[in-house]
Amino acid sequence: MSIIADDNDYKKVDINAKNPVIKPEAAEYDRNFENSIRPKSFDTYIGQSALKEALKITIEAAKKREKPLDHLLFYGPPGLGKTTLAGVIAEQMGVEIKITSAPALERPRDIIGILMSLKGGEILFIDEIHRLNKVAEEILYPAMEDFYLDMTTGKSQTVKTLRIPLPKFTLIGATTKAGELSGPLRDRFGIIHRLEFYTEEELSQVIKRTAGILEVEITDDGARAIARRSRGTPRIANRLIKRVSDYALVKFDGTINEKIANLALDVLSIDEYGLDSTDRGLLTAIIEKYDGGPVGIETLAAALGEDSRTLEDVCEPFLLQAGLLQRTPRGRKATPAAYRHLGYRNSTEQQNLF
Numbered sequence: 001m002s003i004i005a006d007d008n009d010y011k012k013v014d015i016n017a018k019n020p021v022i023k024p025e026a027a028e029y030d031r032n033f034e035n036s037i038r039p040k041s042f043d044t045y046i047g048q049s050a051l052k053e054a055l056k057i058t059i060e061a062a063k064k065r066e067k068p069l070d071h072l073l074f075y076g077p078p079g080l081g082k083t084t085l086a087g088v089i090a091e092q093m094g095v096e097i098k099i100t101s102a103p104a105l106e107r108p109r110d111i112i113g114i115l116m117s118l119k120g121g122e123i124l125f126i127d128e129i130h131r132l133n134k135v136a137e138e139i140l141y142p143a144m145e146d147f148y149l150d151m152t153t154g155k156s157q158t159v160k161t162l163r164i165p166l167p168k169f170t171l172i173g174a175t176t177k178a179g180e181l182s183g184p185l186r187d188r189f190g191i192i193h194r195l196e197f198y199t200e201e202e203l204s205q206v207i208k209r210t211a212g213i214l215e216v217e218i219t220d221d222g223a224r225a226i227a228r229r230s231r232g233t234p235r236i237a238n239r240l241i242k243r244v245s246d247y248a249l250v251k252f253d254g255t256i257n258e259k260i261a262n263l264a265l266d267v268l269s270i271d272e273y274g275l276d277s278t279d280r281g282l283l284t285a286i287i288e289k290y291d292g293g294p295v296g297i298e299t300l301a302a303a304l305g306e307d308s309r310t311l312e313d314v315c316e317p318f319l320l321q322a323g324l325l326q327r328t329p330r331g332r333k334a335t336p337a338a339y340r341h342l343g344y345r346n347s348t349e350q351q352n353l354f
């Protein structure tokens with residue numbers, strides 16, 4: 001057999017690898033922290049109520065039919081709970097989940113190895129699925145559709161195709177860029193859902209839940225102050241509560257109220273929109289260096305010394321949703337709201353000065 005891999009020949013997803021904003025030395029610590037606070041059930045998974053209701057029905061129906069779930073695709077910006085939701089689904093179905101990410105499936109043997117290690121009903125979670133290479137995608141097609149692998153043995157004239165059956169499994173794919181998924185792959189998902197940014201109220205609940213796990217005292221106002229600056233994202237809310245609780249402990253008696261939360265967030269350079277120095281740097285560069293835009297993402301990345309993927313995946317979704325950034329066919333533009341937020345006159349007003 002020409003291509004085959006053993007059971008352990010896949011890498012577990014590195015949750016922080018997709019968010020290079022976290023310093024590498026903090027990755028292990030952050031990952032352990034994320035895992036310790038990750039909700040395991042629909043009851044503790046906050047928000048996304050329409051999606052949860054739809055999923056509960058799908059799960060109930062699959063259980064009644066005694067069949068695995070249809071393949072599912074979740075899309076939306078990083079940190080909104082795609083991986084967490086896949087874990088909740090596995091828990092509800094009472095099955096194991098194997099977690100990997102497309103960049104870890106570089107060679108054919110990586111994807112074959114993981115598919116052959118699956119048992120009936122199990123869930124395979126592939127993060128960043130839009131980054132899957134063509135060969136891996138083609139191996140996945142018959143696996144997703146009819147649960148078999150096509151493998152070739154021998155060389156040139158003696159080549160033979162072997163059809164290897166696989167157990168019936170469920171693939172859950174997650175992506176920050178649904179538009180970059182190839183049509184044939186997207187069509188093989190029975191269920192496609194988008195995750196939404198969280199409201200301030202939902203993020204307050206996330207923060208209070210995490211504070212409870214960390215045994216940190218927090219007032220309702222304190223939770224709201226952090227929620228307001230969490231960019232609609234639970235991962236950011238959780239990261240901020242940890243930093244704010246350090247500040248509250250060192251500078252005060254450990255309890256977080258509104259005043260202490262705001263002081264700590266100012267020290268962390270998180271502004272009232274929740275923007276950090278990278279976000280502000282991006283908007284400032286568009287305004288100051290490119291006259292408000294439009295400017296291409298690669299040019300911006302080079303000007304900022306940042307990875308363009310970080311800007312696109314981590315910074316942009318929220319800036320777009322907050323109305324601070326506009327995407328045009330010719331590049332990115334800062335909106336009048338961005339000028340106002342950063343204390344600039346907008347471009348028309350600036351021109352009128354001369």
Ligand code: ADP
Pocket residue numbers: 015033034035037038039044045046047048077078079080081082083084085174206234235238
């Ligand atoms: P994604 O896979 O979309 O990047 P994750 O599932 O890794 O995001 O979630 C990031 C962190 O945010 C997790 O550690 C989890 O604790 C928290 N989180 C995400 N969604 C929720 C939710 N709905 N309720 C509570 N916590 C959440």
